[in-house]
Amino acid sequence: MDRRDHRPDRPDGAGADRQAVPARRPARSGSARARDRGSPGVSRARVLDLAGFAAYFVLAAVLGRLTVLDGASLALLWPAAGVAAAWFAVTGWNRWLIVDGVVLLACSWLINDLTGVSTSLSLGLALGTLAQVLLFGLLISRWCPSMWGFGEEPPPGVQSLRDLGYLMAAVFLSTTVASLIGPTSILFEADGEWGGLVTWVLRNAAAVLAIFPLSLLARNTARAPRGQRGLGGLGAGGTVEAVLLALCTAGLVWMVFLVTDGLPLPFVVVVTCVWAGTRFTSWVSDIHALAVSGAVAALTVLGHGPFDEIADIGSRELTFQTYIALVVVINLVLSVGRREALLLNQRLALSEEAAAAQATTMRTILDSMADGVTVLDQDGRLVLRNPAAATLVGTPRLDDEGRLAPDPEEISALDGRSLVGEEGLLARALSGEVIEGLDLLVRNPSVPDGRMLQVTARPIIGSDPPSTVLVFHDVTADRRERDELASFAGVVAHDLLNPLTVVEGWSEALLEPARNGVSVPPHLQVEQLERIQRAAQRMQHLINDLLAYTTARDLAIKLVRVDVVAVVEDIVRARVDAARVQSGLVPRITVAPGVPAVRAEPVLLRQVLDNLVGNAVKYVAPGVVPEVSVTGRRAEGDASMVLIEVSDNGIGIPEGHRSRVFDSFHRAHRDGGYRGTGLGLSIVKRVAERHGGTAWVRGNDATGGTTMCVTFPAAD
Structure with a gap:
């Protein structure tokens, strides 16, 4: 009669310390799909698979029949039940199911029949085994679909205690229901007690829990690519501790079942199951449970140990099966729990690392x-x-x-x-x-x-x-810019309105007599046209300043080496020529030799120097010949900058205006007849700051005029 081997469930085909893989139904491999279609080449492979599992089942059944007690018909261990579950889990629901079922039924019946079990009882036990496997498949394919019909792609195994709960529920439910289909009537006919039925249920359930996951591991390892095959290590214990575990287990079994023969001490061996489950990977824990089950079964069959002291054969078998089931479940629960805890800790560690990296990234972003x-x-x-x-x-x-x-x-x-x-x-x-x-x-x-x-x-x-x-x-600069733009709009509107009014008024004065046929003396026409021309020139100057202001703000800077002396000399020639034409007073402008070259945008630098020289020439008292000097040297305290100074003998800047003359549209001399828009010095400072320098003003004690100062980066 069948009796299944006790082997703890293997929660993970790759070992408890491997990273978890989400439980899912793996895709069927190409060979498995082709096998299902029945092509000739794959059919031969399928036959080999069938023959291999049948041989595996027969070997397990023969080993199980060796554990039959004198006077009993049930084997103490029946590992063939676990082999049958692994067999059908590989193939799943396919066209070969009937063939697999017939082969399984025949092998189970023949092994029982040939080893002393009556033909009717052998047939009943074989039917029970087949029914158990099919019911197990129905349940496990619904609850844990990745564990059924996986072909050449075995699942990673039991991922968590939740999966283990589903596996145990499927095993015990299928075994209990199957016991009512196959062996029930025969068992009652044999001894008339429920004990034999419970013994069959515990034995077959423990065998599936022990053999099924370990078979998945073996198939997973065999299907792995070369170089990736392995059982996942020993776990936290290591080789030395594994050897100590084996020695301690052997010593306790020897003491309990041989030295203290007759004393009820089998629970002492359970301590080693706790050790194996909490310190080693699932495959080590499985093998430990199998070793304990096999050793206890062999010693009990040989007449040693506390179980042999139980006189009633039915009670002896039931007590033995309960003990073996306890050994298997303890190893299984503890090893899966350990694996789940390790994986959880691994996920937590990865999450902590990711959170720390993210925090560092966020901190870096915030700091920058x-x-x-x-x-x-x-x-x-x-x-x-x-x-x-x-x-x-x-x-x-x-x-x-x-x-x-x-x-x-x-x-x-x-x-x-x-x-x-x-x-x-x-x-x-x-x-x-x-x-x-x-x-x-x-x-x-x-x-x-x-x-x-x-x-x-x-x-x-x-x-x-x-x-x-x-x-x-x-938004300090933005608000200042906004205020400047508001002021800019007001000033532009005002300054453009005045010359436009002049143009409109004098144009009307010329147009009205012409409409009425009245002649206007030529000298009056000349005077009116000159007024219109001057108003147009004022508008032109304003527009030019606005364009220069925009250029100083928006022109892209391309720094090149610029000879300051050459630029100033060119500006001086233009200013002198213009003064000869306009006023007849030729300004005296001197440029000190040796002014260091600077790195600047040539167009913007020329604007700056032209504004400074132009102001020095313009803002002088009536009838006074402008005297202007341009000098330059390395800035004190910062040798990387060149200080350029433009000094004049003009009317100077009142003390209260010196800090404001660089503001847009600010004019220190509005009432002196000096025309301007108030943008020139604003342009100077803006250009200097865009080059990394600055601009300021101070009085010229020698002449009573002004010295304008501006800095630019030195060329060398």
Whole structure:
């Protein structure tokens, strides 16, 4: 009668320490699909598979029949049940199922019949084995489809305790139901007790749990590519500990079943099962359970050990099967649990590494951002801020409880809304309200020059505790540019309106007499046309300045070596020629030799020098011959820059205007009859700053005029 071998389930064909592979039904290989189609070449392979599994089953059945006790018909171990489950799991539901079933039925019946079991009982046990395998297939293909019909692509095995639960449920349910189909009536006919039926169920279930996963491992290893075959290592224990486990197990079995023969101490051996399950991979734990089961069965058959002391043969078999089932389940549960814990720890470690890498990346991004980022919790406590936030906002002011408490005099909203208080913008932002594009003025000891910031506040969805992120964008230059553009529009409209009014008025004065047929004296016509011409020239100068202003702002800079002396000399020649034609007063302009060359955009550098020389020539008292000197040298304190100075004997710049003459459209001499747009010096400073330099003005004590200073990078 069948009796299955006890071998702990193998949770993973690749070993407990391998990385988990999601449980899924592997795709059928090409050879398996071809085999199902029945091509001649593959049919031969299928026959070889059938013959191999049949031989495997016969060998397991013969070994099982060697464990039959005197006076009993059931074998203590029946590993053939586990072999049958692995056999049918490989082939699955295909056209060969009937052939496989007939071969299995014949092998089981013949082995039992040839080893002393009656023909009727052999047939009943064979039917029970076949029914168990088919029912097991129905259940496991539904609950764990990757374990059924995989052909040449075995699944990785039991991935978790959940999969193990499904496997155990499928095994015990199929074995219990199958026992009612095959051996029930015969068993009751033999002894009339339920004990024999329970023994059959426990024996066959334990055999499937032990042999089925280990068979998957063997097939998985055989199908693996060369160089990748292996059982996945020993686990945490290592070789030395594995040897100690084997020695301790052998010693305990010897002591319990030979030295203390008759004492009820078989539970002591279970300690080694706990050791194997918690320290080694699943295949080591499986083999350990098989070794313990085989040794205990052999000693019991030979008449040694506590089980042999049980007088009733049915009770002896039931007690033995319960013990073996306990050994198998302990090894199986502990090894799968260990593997699941290791895989979980591995995933956690990978998640921690990924989170740490992501945090490092985010920190790097935050630290490199020009915008300030600050994170506050729901109570207003500072959680995080990047260096840009510290630069833009300065040191935060905190209250006694560590909450952010901005000083309204240091940080204020431009629209007049309050930042503090229960109804303030900060409290509303911390409560989850989204605030977009709020302009703040920051002026505190950390930001002495003051700064305009645009802030956006948003709640961080899913944060625990609830948090709010504030993003600060420096809009100081943008707002200054906006104000300049607003002023620019006003000045342009005003300055263009005046000459246009003049042109329109004098054009009308010329047109009206012509319409009425009235002649106008020639000298009046000349005077009116000259006025129109001067107005047009003023508009032309304004437009030229606006174009120069735009060029200074937007022209792409291509730095080249520029000879400052050559550029100034060319400008001087043009200015002298123009002065001879316009006023007859020829300015005296000197250029000091040896002015260092600079690296600059030639067009922009010429604009700067032309503006400075032109202002020096223009802003002089009436009747005074302009005297201008251009000098240059390395800047003090920074030898990489060249300082260019343009000094004049002009009317000078009042002290209160010197800090503002570089502002757009600012004019220090509006009422002196000196025409201009107020853009010249603004262009000078903008160009210098775009080259990494700067511009400033100081008085010329020697002449009472002005000295304009500008710096550019040295060419060498």
